Amino acid sequence: MSDENIKSNFIRNIIIEDLESGKCKKVVTRFPPEPNGYLHIGHAKSIILNSGLAEEFKGKFNLRFDDTNPAKEDTEYVESIKEDVKWLGGKWDDIFFASNYFDTMYEKAVLLIKKGLAYVCDLSPEQIREYRGTLTEPGKESPYRNRTVEENLDLFERMRKGEFKDGEKVLRAKMDMASPNITMRDPILYRIDHAEHHNTKNKWCIYPMYDFAHPLEDAIEGITHSICTLEFEDHRPLYDWVVKECEMENVPRQYEFARLNMTNTVMSKRKLKQLVDEKIVDGWDDPRMPTISGLRRKGYTPEAIRKFCNEIGVSKANSIVDSQMLDYFVREDLQLKAPAAMAVMRPIKLVITNYPEGQTEMLEIENNANDESQGKRLVPFSRELYIEKEDFMEVPVKKYFRLFPGNEVRLKGGYFVKCTDCVKNEKGEVVEVHGTYDPETKSGSGFKGRKVKATIHWVEAKTAKAVEFRLFEPLILDDIEENAGKNFLEQINPKSMEVLQGFVEPVAIKNAKVQDRFQFIRNGFFTVDSKYTTDEKLVFNRIVPLKSSFKMQNK
Ligand code: ATP
Numbered sequence: 001m002s003d004e005n006i007k008s009n010f011i012r013n014i015i016i017e018d019l020e021s022g023k024c025k026k027v028v029t030r031f032p033p034e035p036n037g038y039l040h041i042g043h044a045k046s047i048i049l050n051s052g053l054a055e056e057f058k059g060k061f062n063l064r065f066d067d068t069n070p071a072k073e074d075t076e077y078v079e080s081i082k083e084d085v086k087w088l089g090g091k092w093d094d095i096f097f098a099s100n101y102f103d104t105m106y107e108k109a110v111l112l113i114k115k116g117l118a119y120v121c122d123l124s125p126e127q128i129r130e131y132r133g134t135l136t137e138p139g140k141e142s143p144y145r146n147r148t149v150e151e152n153l154d155l156f157e158r159m160r161k162g163e164f165k166d167g168e169k170v171l172r173a174k175m176d177m178a179s180p181n182i183t184m185r186d187p188i189l190y191r192i193d194h195a196e197h198h199n200t201k202n203k204w205c206i207y208p209m210y211d212f213a214h215p216l217e218d219a220i221e222g223i224t225h226s227i228c229t230l231e232f233e234d235h236r237p238l239y240d241w242v243v244k245e246c247e248m249e250n251v252p253r254q255y256e257f258a259r260l261n262m263t264n265t266v267m268s269k270r271k272l273k274q275l276v277d278e279k280i281v282d283g284w285d286d287p288r289m290p291t292i293s294g295l296r297r298k299g300y301t302p303e304a305i306r307k308f309c310n311e312i313g314v315s316k317a318n319s320i321v322d323s324q325m326l327d328y329f330v331r332e333d334l335q336l337k338a339p340a341a342m343a344v345m346r347p348i349k350l351v352i353t354n355y356p357e358g359q360t361e362m363l364e365i366e367n368n369a370n371d372e373s374q375g376k377r378l379v380p381f382s383r384e385l386y387i388e389k390e391d392f393m394e395v396p397v398k399k400y401f402r403l404f405p406g407n408e409v410r411l412k413g414g415y416f417v418k419c420t421d422c423v424k425n426e427k428g429e430v431v432e433v434h435g436t437y438d439p440e441t442k443s444g445s446g447f448k449g450r451k452v453k454a455t456i457h458w459v460e461a462k463t464a465k466a467v468e469f470r471l472f473e474p475l476i477l478d479d480i481e482e483n484a485g486k487n488f489l490e491q492i493n494p495k496s497m498e499v500l501q502g503f504v505e506p507v508a509i510k511n512a513k514v515q516d517r518f519q520f521i522r523n524g525f526f527t528v529d530s531k532y533t534t535d536e537k538l539v540f541n542r543i544v545p546l547k548s549s550f551k552m553q554n555k
């Protein structure tokens with residue numbers, strides 16, 4: 001991942017200090033996803049930050065599945081997460097599962113009980129919430145708080161053996177019900193859940209809570225800098241308490257940074273799962289999803305995502321990034337990588353009436369206007385072509401310079417063509433455009449006789465390959481606050497995808513396979529879709545249009 005400059009940020013500065021002062025000998029970071037969904041662009045930010053820091057300082061980076069919640073987790077998610085991290089270029093040194101630490105976690109809970117720092121509580125979940133108090137009122141102590149160590153040990157052991165039902169009992173830390181920090185008001189450490197776990201199957205029916213499990217996982221793995229998002233700031237004292245009272249040898253430190261939020265995007269896994277379950281999209285990898293697999297299928301490159309993540313930086317202040325900024329980096333990255341070709345998305349026939357019938361010639365056209373070294377290709381040209389419907393107007397509007405009766409344009413890489421008239425069907429719709437060409441005006445011939453104001457692209461009709469195009473708009477219409485309580489489903493864009501049947505010139509895409517990327521002149525960057533492409537028909541997803549009104553600052 002060393003192909004881009006890592007921007008300085010406050011966590012990087014802390015690491016530099018820790019290494020210089022000798023407080024830390026070797027940096028160890030981790031990315032700890034819960035396998036309860038697919039990764040999204042926000043996770044990419046965390047992966048790139050954590051693996052980038054480990055790489056830069058010659059440390060170690062772990063991929064750790066935080067799988068402590070059996071009901072929602074699945075091996076399908078485990079597999080997709082591995083694939084996505086790899087694809088992004090995040091190279092893990094080790095891969096771990098929190099569930100493999102359940103024995104240690106259980107022992108540590110027993111240790112806390114023995115130290116008088118944890119107790120089994122019989123309050124119901126509702127009562128626990130009630131007793132917890134509010135930001136302005138202190139909490140109330142549980143009537144079970146003063147059970148003896150022996151009683152707690154016995155009950156906790158029986159919880160583990162499965163003697164109680166879900167929710168009947170929990171293990172809580174004995175901290176301070178009057179603490180101004182609500183997280184510290186006797187947080188729950190273990191709960192009962194009789195669900196099968198994807199890894200440990202039915203070995204356990206009690207599971208550690210995040211606040212107890214996470215610091216232990218970090219300490220067990222020798223993580224030095226445990227990086228998480230801002231909402232865990234209040235949990236830090238509890239994190240430190242768990243590490244200390246569980247007498248862990250390694251003492252990790254937690255640092256919080258602002259999560260990535262983007263316009264026109266929902267990022268909570270719960271909401272993304274809802275989009276999948278309610279079939280609003282065709283899966284976690286739908287090209288409109290902000291998931292890594294969705295972005296991959298849409299044709300985004302890992303390089304562009306990494307540049308984007310580096311550019312937005314790491315800070316302590318929450319903000320919302322314009323989703324067009326990601327598109328900017330995709331465009332930059334593809335400019336030189338994606339070979340050009342001509343494709344017509346909304347075809348109409350152009351007949352060149354003075355071109356000899358039955359004749360085909362081959363025109364030489366460059367593969368990438370931005371890079372001569374990519375060479376040229378031969379493109380067939382004949383009497384009948386397809387052009388874009390919008391490149392003809394029977395009655396032109398002001399400043400329209402493309403085809404209309406009497407007007408002349410250049411056909412990209414070919415000749416000047418002057419529109420003569422058009423053919424209409426019984427409904428009065430234009431079905432064919434007619435024109436004549438001037439053999440003197442061939443591209444590259446040095447013709448200087450007169451000028452035209454527009455160049456349009458085209459595809460030769462007989463050899464054209466019929467393909468499908470899928471164009472995308474943001475799935476979410478407005479910029480919504482993720483937690484505003486609004487139902488985000490009401491903000492779904494009904495026009496987030498447009499499916500078109502058109503044509504592509506055959507040579508350029510001859511061996512096109514899934515994930516290959518092209519620049520279709522004037523229409524955008526496209527990739528071959530992995531789900532709907534068949535042996536008979538290529539389906540192209542538009543990655544991004546070629547132009548945007550979005551401007552990068554300082555560029
Ligand atoms: P969600 O809130 O989307 O359900 P999560 O944060 O619960 O996701 P995890 O699987 O627990 O998902 O996240 C793994 C790591 O990714 C965590 O360290 C988390 O802080 C980080 N992360 C999640 N979302 C973002 C985001 N939007 N920006 C940056 N980092 C994120």
Ligand code: MG
Nearest residue numbers: 033034066210
């Ligand atoms: Mg989480």
